Amino acid sequence: MALPTSSTEDSGAGRLLSWWRNPEIRGVFFQILTLLIVIWVGWTVADNTIQNLNRLNIASGYDFLEDTAGFSINFSLVDYSEESSYGRALLVGFLNTVLCAGLGIVLATVLGFIVGIARLSNNWIIARLATVYVEIIRNVPLLLQIFFWYIGVLRALPNPRDSLEPIPNVFLNSRGLIVPTPILQSGTGFVFAAFVLACVGSFFLWRWARLRQQQTGQQFPVFWTSMAMIVLLPLAVFFLAGSPVSLVLPELKGFNFATGSTLVPELVALVLALSIYTASFIAEIVRSGIQAVNWGQTEAASSLGLHRGQTLRLVIIPQAMRVIIPPLTNQYLNLTKNSSLAAAIAYPELVSVFAGVVLNQTGQAVEVLSIVIAIYLSLSIVTSVFMNWYNAKFALVER
């Protein structure tokens, strides 16, 4: 079929066709079309849900957050009792999620870096051990590992009447780790002030030492001086203020310790499983990051007289970080979301408390799940924003 080429048709359909062939106009057209479809879909879904909820006579709205929860939670960072509201239960679940994710991220990062560097070790045994660790841990489903640590830890621990006492007044049994509860008295403010002062002092010491090294080439043991300052200064103030902390010792009464603070075994098992699992992925990321740095950099560092530790710390790692950070962010996000598996071992985090107990008691699935989705989304976005900022800081500055 011949295409219309005569000049008369160019003015009508032909002009339309030529617009169509303009990639920019076409792009705008498709963007508007997509936007309209997305808005229509969103509106349809929302409208449909509201209509169906009304027809089914299902209560809706977020008023239930103020109702009394009536159930108990065994591990909470803030005050919570049966008289608290569902909103308070949400806060407890949220903080517990943040706690286990935060602890997991720190431990997974430390362990992951150690194993990742160990995989590149010249020592045959260390490198093979690290490989075995990575290959076993990352190939076993996380839920199984959580059960393994939970049941494994529980079976090994005695019942409260036969508690282990590894340190005086610290007890370990199948109800958890029970430690004395510190009660802060007047004067503790000075100790905290001393701690903050030591931290600020260390920062200025570090800046001064760096400046001096740049000008004179002389080095100063910043790390050890700072550590000494941060530990010794608050300690000195603590004793000068007359030890202003009293301890409530754990006391066995009936079934369990009635006083003292308890770290539940669920949290321990969850953090162990999450960090050990995620560390195996981080180890691979670290290894790939280090291997991405050209061998010439190591040779150049050696020729400047840096020893192996310095080469790693000052030359290799800063350059490897550019490769490491983006996939590392993914692992942090994964770890946070994986913490929702805790429902299986009764750790009262967001999904277990709010999308589990509260959802079932109120029956308001749409509202409860919308809140849970919003919280996970915000947590993930905050993590991403922070990691992107950190990444930008490490990015290669091109001159």
Next chain:
Amino acid sequence: MKTKKLNLTLNLFAGAALAFVGLAMGATSSYAQDGSTLRAVKSKGFVQCGVSQGLPGFSNADDAGNWTGIDVDVCRAVAAAVFGDADAVKYTPLSAKERFTALQSGEIDVLSRNTTWTLQRDTGLGIVFTGVNYYDGQGFMVRKSLGVSNALELAGASVCTNTGTTTELNVADYFRANSMDYELVAFEKADEVVVAYDAGRCDVYTTDQSGLYAQRLKMTDPSEQVVLPEVISKEPLGPAVRIGDAQWANIVKWTLFAMLNAEELDITSRNIDAKSSSSDPAILRFVGKEGSFGENMGLPNDWAYHIVKQVGNYSESFERHVGPNTPLGISRGLNALWKDGGLQYAPPIR
């Protein structure tokens, strides 16, 4: 190059949008209208029944995947009433927290999953309960070695249970009312509770007493476990259906009543054929030889005959799955007929 990348993104967007449209279209008509459930059930040829993920005696699948239990018998009886075939049932195992959503969304036709009838569930979830097939109450199980004989001695104990039930509210009320401390450890599934309790995480396992008897069988040493005598709550367990379809609600309601009436009339799966030729008008109405009681519900007139012939009366179902001669060994107690001193009472078929 840039335009090409843009177009690729656009294509992805359009694909995702289309997928969403499909979802939205598919999810339009899930609410129930009078008569719609029976029509839908008849056209697909089976009853979709929501059951538990495995509670011996109530709803439990064997190695071959066959479901048995008194909750399963309710589903089978509904299928017998509708199709004259008790096997025309498909089962959906549901966790405690999935169960209401599954019923609301139309994924299942009947929820028969040891579910407690409460005011909040009856009025706020878009579902209605159609009767009580087991009168239960929440109890406590402890190890014999603890030397506890009374629930009031449980101050300070760690209590294991599973989430998404009335259980954690009852236990909170009980301990608060008696000014006792406790630690609640709430798992998602009953199996996880059993493992953790068995591993020594808790002193006490609390759930409905029937559940305690059932889960005790899964412990390493069932004889070491003792169920305390206290019952701390009313737990009437029964089937539920979606709100808005009175016909279907009636079918499920009267299916259970038929099983109870059969026991009261002394009709069993073995003697129903002989009894059908008796002259007792109550029996003749029951088997559909007099009146047109089935038709009013949109069922054949011999609906109750098929229920008893294929599933049995309430007593047969109870004795087969949870009674004294089963591993659960539960006596009739509250679940005896009203004339034997229990609570089970069905309105008459007339």
